[in-house]
Amino acid sequence: MTKKKLAIIASRGTLDWAYPPLILASTAAALGYEVRIFFTFYGLKLLEKKLDLRVTSLGNPAMPMPISLPVMVQTLPGMEMLMTQMMKGKMKKKGVVDIEELRNLCVEAEVQMLACQMTIDLFEFKRENLIEHAKPGGAATFFEFAGVSDVNLFM
Amino acid sequence: MDGLEKYMEEFDEELDTSGLNCPMPILKAKKAISSLSAGQILRVISTDPGSLKDFQAFAKQTGHELLEAREDNSIFFYLLKKRDS
Numbered sequence: 001m002t003k004k005k006l007a008i009i010a011s012r013g014t015l016d017w018a019y020p021p022l023i024l025a026s027t028a029a030a031l032g033y034e035v036r037i038f039f040t041f042y043g044l045k046l047l048e049k050k051l052d053l054r055v056t057s058l059g060n061p062a063m064p065m066p067i068s069l070p071v072m073v074q075t076l077p078g079m080e081m082l083m084t085q086m087m088k089g090k091m092k093k094k095g096v097v098d099i100e101e102l103r104n105l106c107v108e109a110e111v112q113m114l115a116c117q118m119t120i121d122l123f124e125f126k127r128e129n130l131i132e133h134a135k136p137g138g139a140a141t142f143f144e145f146a147g148v149s150d151v152n153l154f155m
Numbered sequence: 156m157d158g159l160e161k162y163m164e165e166f167d168e169e170l171d172t173s174g175l176n177c178p179m180p181i182l183k184a185k186k187a188i189s190s191l192s193a194g195q196i197l198r199v200i201s202t203d204p205g206s207l208k209d210f211q212a213f214a215k216q217t218g219h220e221l222l223e224a225r226e227d228n229s230i231f232f233y234l235l236k237k238r239d240s
Contacts, residue, residue, distance in 0.1 A: 023177070023178050026178060026182055027178045027181060027182070030178075030181055030182050030184075030185035030213070030217075031185075031213065031216045031217060032216065032217060094176055095174045095175045095176040095179070095202075095203070096176045097175070097176070097178075097179050105182055
């Protein structure tokens with residue numbers, strides 16, 4: 001039986017948006033899919049050895065908040081750190097896996113990770129700061145796999 | 156846990172994922188079942204309400220047989236029989 005294939009484009013680099021591609025990738029791998037993720041633009045942040053992912057309510061009015069804060073207050077220094085800490089605390093309490101552990105599970109499950117070469121150049125990422133498992137490549141490399149995939153997702 | 160006697164079915168390996176949320180029960184179950192031989196049975200315990208549908212879907216897509224799925228006081232019990240490879 002040939003394996004089904006899942007191709008994902010991960011384009012966002014915030015703590016909340018780090019989850020969907022890695023949850024779906026790890027789950028698909030567990031279901032027997034061959035999975036490849038193309039990390040491009042801010043998504044490249046998810047490949048850094050030392051993960052520093054944050055979340056903010058700015059520009060995201062849908063983010064549930066314990067109390068409603070005026071936008072002016074949300075812009076104050078330290079708010080992003082505070083919200084990130086609160087989000088991490090909430091995730092831990094609800095049994096949501098730590099993002100680094102989830103990424104490790106993806107690596108273990110042989111989810112292939114393609115790091116957008118153009119983004120590496122554009123934002124001056126250092127190859128040695130990205131996890132070994134990630135392989136640099138471009139759009140054409142992604143389509144080699146995406147073109148023969150059963151499911152393609154953009155996130 | 157009092158109700159446990161009710162679930163003393165035969166199984167070869169047990170995996171307790173209590174407190175863990177999606178997708179961890181499935182990921183851990185996949186790992187655990189990989190280490191079993193064909194025909195052996197894995198019992199999974201989960202507190203994730205979403206796991207009920209997920210384990211049915213997992214079984215359907217992987218070919219492992221879901222012998223039982225039960226809920227008792229918001230705790231879910233699954234019996235998965237590893238498929239022949």
